Every structure is written in C-alpha cells, then in structure tokens.
Amino acid sequence: MLSKRLIVCLDVRAGKLAKSVKFVNTRDIGDPVIKAREYYEDGLDELVFYDITASSEKRNIMIDVVEEVAAQTFIPFSVGGGIRSVDDATRLRMAGAEKINVNSAAVKRPELIAECAYAIGSQSTVLSMDIRQVKESRTFPSGYEIVIDGGRTPMGIDAFVWSLKGEELGAGEVVVNSIDADGTRQGYEIKLTRMIANALSIPVIASGGAGTPEHLYEVLTEGGADAALVASMVHFGEYTCRELKEYLHNRDVKVRMRY
Amino acid sequence: MLAIVDYDAGNLRSVQRACRKVGLTAEIVADPRLVESAERIIFPGVGAATSAVDTLKERGLDKALLSAFQKGTPILGICLGAQIILEHTEEDDRDCLGIVEGICTRFEPDDPTLKVPHMGWNGVEVTQPHPLLEGVENGDEFYFVHSYFPRPSHAGNVYAVTDYGTSFCSALGRKNLFATQFHLEKSGRFGLSVLSRFAHWDGCLTT
Numbered sequence: 001m002l003s004k005r006l007i008v009c010l011d012v013r014a015g016k017l018a019k020s021v022k023f024v025n026t027r028d029i030g031d032p033v034i035k036a037r038e039y040y041e042d043g044l045d046e047l048v049f050y051d052i053t054a055s056s057e058k059r060n061i062m063i064d065v066v067e068e069v070a071a072q073t074f075i076p077f078s079v080g081g082g083i084r085s086v087d088d089a090t091r092l093r094m095a096g097a098e099k100i101n102v103n104s105a106a107v108k109r110p111e112l113i114a115e116c117a118y119a120i121g122s123q124s125t126v127l128s129m130d131i132r133q134v135k136e137s138r139t140f141p142s143g144y145e146i147v148i149d150g151g152r153t154p155m156g157i158d159a160f161v162w163s164l165k166g167e168e169l170g171a172g173e174v175v176v177n178s179i180d181a182d183g184t185r186q187g188y189e190i191k192l193t194r195m196i197a198n199a200l201s202i203p204v205i206a207s208g209g210a211g212t213p214e215h216l217y218e219v220l221t222e223g224g225a226d227a228a229l230v231a232s233m234v235h236f237g238e239y240t241c242r243e244l245k246e247y248l249h250n251r252d253v254k255v256r257m258r259y
Numbered sequence: 260m261l262a263i264v265d266y267d268a269g270n271l272r273s274v275q276r277a278c279r280k281v282g283l284t285a286e287i288v289a290d291p292r293l294v295e296s297a298e299r300i301i302f303p304g305v306g307a308a309t310s311a312v313d314t315l316k317e318r319g320l321d322k323a324l325l326s327a328f329q330k331g332t333p334i335l336g337i338c339l340g341a342q343i344i345l346e347h348t349e350e351d352d353r354d355c356l357g358i359v360e361g362i363c364t365r366f367e368p369d370d371p372t373l374k375v376p377h378m379g380w381n382g383v384e385v386t387q388p389h390p391l392l393e394g395v396e397n398g399d400e401f402y403f404v405h406s407y408f409p410r411p412s413h414a415g416n417v418y419a420v421t422d423y424g425t426s427f428c429s430a431l432g433r434k435n436l437f438a439t440q441f442h443l444e445k446s447g448r449f450g451l452s453v454l455s456r457f458a459h460w461d462g463c464l465t466t
Contacts, residue, residue: 001422003380003400040447045380071276076402076445093270098445121269121306123376123404172376201374226379256380256400259447 003256004220005045005227006245007205008234010035012081013052015061017235030235033068039234040073042241043259047073048101048175048229051081052150063095070096080128085112086119093120101128101175104148107155107162110169117170126205127171131159131192132179144192151179163196174200175229177207185211185232188219197224205229213239213247220253261458262297264324265289266314268339269305277444281455291323299457300327302438304339305404308363309351311339321356328358328436333462335391335454336438341431342409344438350407359433361411368424376406383419383429383441390464391437391456392418392430399449401441403429408440435462 010032011018017032036047047069051062059082066079079092080101089100100120106112106127116125130151136143142160147153163174176196178189188209197204206225210216216228233239245255261278263271265287278285278301285301288294302324304311315321328334336344343355348363355363366375380400385392408427411417418437419430429440437457443450 001381002377005379070273071279074277074280074445074447074451076404076442094272096270096273096276098270098273123305123378173378201371202376203374203378226374258396258399259449 001254002226003045003254004225004248006216006241006248006255007046007048007227007229008039008044008241009048009050009207009229009231011050011052011231012062012065014058015065018052032065033072035235036069036077037072039241040075043245043256044075044241045256046075046227047077049077049079049081049097050101051079053082063091066092066095066097078126080126086115089116089120089125093124099124099126099173101126103128103130106166107146107148107157110165113166113169113171117172122170122172125171126173126175127163127166128175128177129159129162129166130177130179131189133189133192142192142195147179151182159192160195160199163200167200167202171202173203173205175205175207176225178209181209183232184209187211187215188223188225188228190218190223193219193223193225197226203227213244216244217248217251217253220248260293260297261285261299261301262288262294263301263303264294264320264340266304266311266318266320268311268314269303271303274301274303274337274444277451277454281451281458283454283458289318289320291319294320294323295326297327297332299333299335299460300324301335301337301457302340302344303337303444304343306339307350308339308342308348308353308355308407312343312353312355315343324356325358328434331435331462333457333460334436335457336436337443338405338440341438341440342407344431344436345409345411348407358436359411359416359431360413361409361416363407363409365407366423366425370424373424376404377408377423378404381421381423381441383421385419386414386417389418389430389432389437390460391453393456394452395419395449401429401439401443401446401450403441405440409438434464
C-alpha cells in the first residue's frame with residue numbers, strides 16, 4: 001500500500017531559504033540547495049519550493065535553484081509562487097521540477113489549472129490554497145475562505161467549493177494551507193483538512209501549523225491527509241526527517257523507512 | 260551512446276540527470292536512426308498514452324524501437340514506457356508497440372479511500388529474479404504516478420508486483436527489454452541503483 005508522505009517546504013527568496021510566521025517577518029535561514037540535499041539523504045519523500053521573491057527581476061534565480069536541486073536530489077519536488085501562465089509552469093518543469101503549484105493566479109483565472117493540466121499533465125499540476133477560517137454564512141458554507149497574494153487578499157470564495165472546482169479543472173493534487181495555523185506550531189487545521197480529503201478523489205497535502213510529531217500523526221490519520229508538509233520543525237534542527245518518520249512508523253502509520 | 264527516446268512525453272531531463280548521477284552519459288534523441296543505432300535505450304514517459312503513441316508513430320520511433328529490440332539492444336522502459344510496450348492500452352483504446360503481450364488497464368479500486376492516480380511511494384515484491392532488480396528487497400519502496408497499469412498476458416513477463424487495492428505488475432520484461440511502472444529517476448537511491456545496473460546490462464537474463 002501507499003506510504004504517507006513527509007514533505008518539507010522551503011520558502012526561497014532571491015535564492016535564499018527563508019521562513020515566515022503567519023506569512024510575515026520573513027528572515028533568511030540558509031542555502032536551499034544544501035538543505036534540500038540534506039533532507040533527501042535523510043529520507044525525505046518530497047520537497048516543495050515556494051518562490052517568495054518580491055521583485056520580478058530576481059525571479060530567474062529560482063530557475064537556477066531548481067536546476068541545482070534537480071541535479072542533486074532524486075525524489076519528486078514541486079515549485080510554487082508567482083506562477084501565472086503555462087509558460088512559467090513549463091520553464092520550471094524543464095528546469096527539473098516534477099510538479100508545479102498554482103495558487104493566487106488560479107484563483108483570479110481558474111482556467112490556468114486546466115491549461116497547466118493540459119500542458120504538463122494533471123499529475124504535475126498542484127492546486128495550492130491559502131485558507132483562513134471565517135464565520136459560516138451563505139457565502140462561506142464551509143466556514144473557510146480563500147486568501148491570495150501571500151495571505152493579504154481575501155477573495156470572498158469558499159475554500160471547500162474552490163477545492164472541488166480545482167479537482168474538476170484538472171488539478172492532480174491539492175495543498176490545504178491554513179493561514180491561521182501557519183507558523184504557530186500548534187497543529188494542523190484538522191477539520192478543514194478532513195473536510196477536503198473526504199470530498200476529493202485526488203491526494204491532499206496538509207500544510208501549516210506543524211510543531212510536534214504528534215501533529216503529523218493527527219493530520220495523517222484523523223485529518224485524512226495523504227501527506228504532511230513541515231518547515232520550521234526541520235529547518236532549525238529540532239527534528240530530523242528520519243525522526244519524524246520513525247515516530248509515525250512507531251505509531252503504525254505506513255511511511256517509507258528504507259531508502 | 261545511450262539514447263533517451265524523445266517523444267514529447269514528460270520531463271526527459273530528469274531521467275538524463277539521474278543517468279548522469281550514476282555515471283551514464285545519455286542523449287535525448289528524437290531521430291529514429293539514432294535510436295536504432297544506440298548502444299542502449301531508455302524509453303521513459305509520463306502523461307497521456309494517446310498523444311505519446313501518436314508522436315512515436317509520427318516520428319517513426321515505434322519502428323526504431325522494435326528494430327532495436329529485435330537486434331538485442333538493452334532497452335529500459337519507465338512509467339508510460341512500461342505501458343506502451345504492451346499490445347494495447349484502454350486509455351483512449353490505443354494500440355501500442357506490442358513487444359510484450361498484454362494490455363494496460365485503469366485502476367478501479369473498490370475502496371473509495373484509494374485515490375486515482377496512484378501517486379506516491381509504494382513497495383514492490385520481486386516475483387522472479389532479474390539482473391536489473393538484483394539487490395532489491397521485498398517491500399523496498401519506489402515512486403509511482405499513474406492511473407493505468409500494465410497487465411502482461413504471461414506471468415513469465417512479470418518481474419515485480421505492487422499492491423494498490425489489487426496486486427498489479429510494477430516491473431515487466433522480455434529478453435533484452437525491461438520496464439518499470441515506477442519512476443527510477445525519482446525513487447532515491449533504490450531507483451538510481453537500478454539505473455546503474457542498466458548501465459552495465461548486456462540484455463541477457465542470466466545474472
């Protein structure tokens with residue numbers, strides 16, 4: 001049977017690894033290629049790179065990072081952040097990314113999902129959603145709203161409805177990222193993750209809020225997620241990928257233990 | 260020369276990079292003459308079978324692959340490459356190369372929690388020895404991304420199976436052709452070691 005996946009997210013700003021809390025207070029914490037390689041050798045299942053470079057002239061640096069990572073790690077990795085067109089997606093694919101994450105641009109223009117699915121395949125098209133909790137209402141039947149532009153712009157779109165639409169348009173996987181939980185280390189948004197995982201027939205990656213191995217266990221069992229994404233837990237050396245997987249393995253979650 | 264067959268099916272450069280990592284110099288080639296004369300061939304691919312088969316035929320690469328197979332060139336198929344070598348795929352009802360007898364069918368798991376595509380790391384069980392699978396232990400995990408899977412007609416062509424609601428063939432072969440449904444270029448060290456054994460494989464089945 002399939003193993004649950006451990007995914008490490010690396011936020012990259014102008015070629016440097018960065019980490020934010022609730023999407024702000026970003027600081028640089030190292031070289032993404034060196035980190036990626038370290039995690040790969042430690043048994044990580046998958047990598048995600050988010051390009052959070054603010055200025056467009058520095059965005060080409062990301063292509064170099066992707067090529068370097070592709071030459072040194074041999075597990076799947078995806079790239080997101082600022083992808084607005086099939087051209088952007090194809091360039092990153094050619095540079096070596098297995099999958100492309102679309103986010104804000106897909107909310108503004110949903111056809112982007114279908115266009116990417118057609119050009120690079122559904123299996124390589126990931127819909128990443130930044131979500132915050134709101135009061136349940138007619139506009140937000142699920143009680144969750146889609147927010148874009150790095151958490152700055154609420155869109156008045158129900159998150160659950162958007163996830164269904166994303167699958168219909170051809171996304172091969174979704175990332176459920178809770179803005180409320182991001183960087184808090186208080187645990188994933190279990191209710192939201194479960195709601196989406198139950199409804200979709202494509203894999204769901206839970207993101208935002210991981211602070212202890214127990215949190216990963218919760219979201220992979222109770223939350224129904226196929227993969228758990230972590231960042232600060234491993235970036236600052238508090239846990240290794242191996243330790244997180246051993247914890248899950250010891251609690252009978254099937255994870256890849258030999259590599 | 261090692262030729263990676265270019266038929267616009269996915270990211271061939273990932274395969275090329277993995278080859279480089281294990282010391283193999285590989286060229287991505289679309290010219291059927293170069294494929295036919297290559298010392299060894301990798302036939303990768305992801306995505307839809309329909310356009311892949313069409314492009315192969317348009318470029319005359321189907322005939323080149325068949326002819327290379329007949330003269331004993333070691334060939335390694337990966338993912339879509341492991342499907343197109345069969346006779347037929349149910350994906351858009353397409354006839355394929357027919358090097359191995361059998362067809363490709365879609366996953367239809369009874370268990371609703373099993374998602375299609377089958378995407379992620381899963382274990383393999385070796386069903387008969389093969390030089391390229393030497394050292395692979397039962398339960399070793401490889402990376403998969405696919406909605407259809409190979410179903411060779413003869414058990415003799417099956418070299419490994421994987422469980423996903425049903426036990427399906429995840430590695431198959433015939434003579435100098437070997438193919439894996441899993442992505443050798445994305446399966447970490449285990450995938451790289453199969454690739455590095457392919458670098459020295461003479462196409463014979465005796466180990």
